[in-house]
Amino acid sequence: MPYIYFSDTFEVKWSYTYTRPGYNRKQHHSVPKDWWTEDVSILNIDLFRCIIMTIRSTHVLPPQLIGEALHVYACKWLPFIKVKSSGSSSSQTEESKEKNRKVLETIVSMIPADKGSVSAGFLLRLLSISSNLGVSTVTKTELIKRASIQFHEANVSDLLYPSTSYLDQKFYDIELVQVVLESFLKFWKRISTGAGDNKHYLLRSITKVGKLIDSYLQVVARDDNMTVSKFVALVEAVPAIGRLEHDDLYQAINIYLKVHPDLSKSERKRLCGILECQRLSSEVRAHAVTNDYLPLRTVVQLLYYEQEKESNAATSTKVQKPLELLLGAKKRPATRDSHGKQSLGLDKEEFKRGEITRRASLAESREKSQQKTKRLDDKLALDLEKKMVIRENKEESMSGSKLNLDHKKMVQRTRSNKSEYGSEKRR
Known part of the structure; x- marks a missing residue:
């Protein structure tokens, strides 16, 4: 048998074609x-499994290359299966489903344990x-575990798959995302307890x-059959540490x-109740205030938070200016003037400015205290005036009663005097 030797390997016509879907042809130098x-x-699938297991036992090829071989095989033999309703094709569908179930379970069993x-x-x-396909529980559990580890x-x-349940009217398979998310959170909590440098x-x-879940929610929100409970459940599944911003x-x-x-x-209130005003950017808050779709309660909360934030900023600015002036005076080194005397680093203009500010603040506080004292004096004067009026009315009534009594006594005395004078005259 003759043997042919090639001195240049670039002249070899290799048999690879790269006709699989998703591959972009490149010019390879090797x-x-x-x-x-x-x-x-x-x-x-049986012969394919024997070849892959033999290659893995040699430990020559990296795990990523083994995974690429499994990916190529799955793309060729595992298309999306649509169950037909016609009776003539039902047996064929069941046969193909059994075959694909075996292919999927075999591929999952050969995935290398190495991450990535x-x-x-x-x-x-x-x-x-x-x-x-109705695969075994072991296979499905393994897939959920592996997918949750690399979910980030x-x-x-990668999450936009149609729902396969006949009872579910939603277009997207929300349950699949929820299951993987819950598994990821359990894995994350378990490894975060003993995490040091990680x-x-x-x-x-x-x-x-x-961020992945929020982007996914923006897509599934367009589904007409998406219920508020499912939407809110997926939102609340993400912990607060995973959603630092709510934009x-x-x-x-x-x-x-x-x-x-x-x-x-009530549904609008429940849906918008998961928003936190302090985790929204200023641009988003400005848009939310003018959003007619939001309930009035949410808009009021946004306005109140914006007003409180502005008032706090104004207060901190007023307090910060005297502190900056004081700290600046403390930080500046002491200098010596022309006569050799030690003086502070604060020049005359800054000192005058600070003195004017201090005097203005004192005058303002003095004016406020004077106004407060004036209001109290006015109130006291008004109370005294009311008491004086009441007292005068009482005195007038008492004096009137005394006058009446004196008048009656005088009349009686006059009558008695007249009677005495008449009796003397008769005598």
């Missing part, structure tokens, strides 16, 4: 490491297909998940209110 993944994807061997989007896609690496497009990484991961959440709520204008007053 043979890519994953050239064989598409070739082995044409094999049946497959993408979060690939795991979420397998999880969405598993609900329709996912994109919004605190920044954990905070960054849960913040990414919070994206406000956008999601605003979209939901526009798409669902027939909400009751």
Whole structure:
């Protein structure tokens, strides 16, 4: 048998084609490491499993390359399955469903344990297909666990899968996202208790998940069949540490209110009650105040918070100016004048300015105290005047009664005198 030797490997015509979906052709200067993944994807699942397990046992190829081979095979053999209602194709559908169930369970069992061997989007896609295929509980639990560990690496497009339940009228599969989110939070709490140097990484991961959920809410809010309870449940599932700002959440709520204008007053109140005014930016607050879709109570809360913030800022500015002047005088080093005397670093103009400000504040406080004293004096004078009027009225009434008594006594005396004089005259 003749042997042919090539001195230049660039002249070899390799068999890789990269016809799988999602691949962008590139000009490679050398043979890519994953050239064989598409070739082995044409094999049946049993032979494919034997090849992958043999490659893994050699520990030559990295886990990411094994994961790429599994991804290529899944894209070829696991399309989205739509159950047909016609009776003629029901047996064929069940047969294909059984075959795809075996493929999915085998692929999940071969995923390397190394983190990042497959993408979060690939795991979420397998999880969405598993609900329709009816895979085993072990396989589904493994997918949820692996997807939750890498959940912060996912994109919004990785979560947009249609609901496979006939009873569920929603277009998107909200339950899938909720299950993965709950598993992620349990995993995050477990590893955050003993975290030392990884605190920044954990905070960054849960913040990414919070932004991911808020972006996902902006998409599912456009679903006409999305209920308020489901929407609020997904919002409240994210802890406060994962949502430091509420700008994206406000956008999601605003979209939901526009798409669902027939909400009751209690539903609007419940939906907008999850917003926190202090976590909104000034631009978003300005937009929310003029938003007709928000309930009046939320708008009043926003206005009250804005007014309180402005008053606090004004108060802090007034207090800060004298403090800055005082601290500036303390920080400046002492200097010596032309006569060698030590003086403060505060020049005459600044001293005059400070003195004028101090005198103005004293005059203002003195004026306020004088006005307060005047008001008290006026009140006391008014009370005294009322008491004097009452007293005068009493005295007048008493004096009137005394006059009447004196008049009666005088009349009686006159009559008695007249009677005595008449009796003497008769004598």
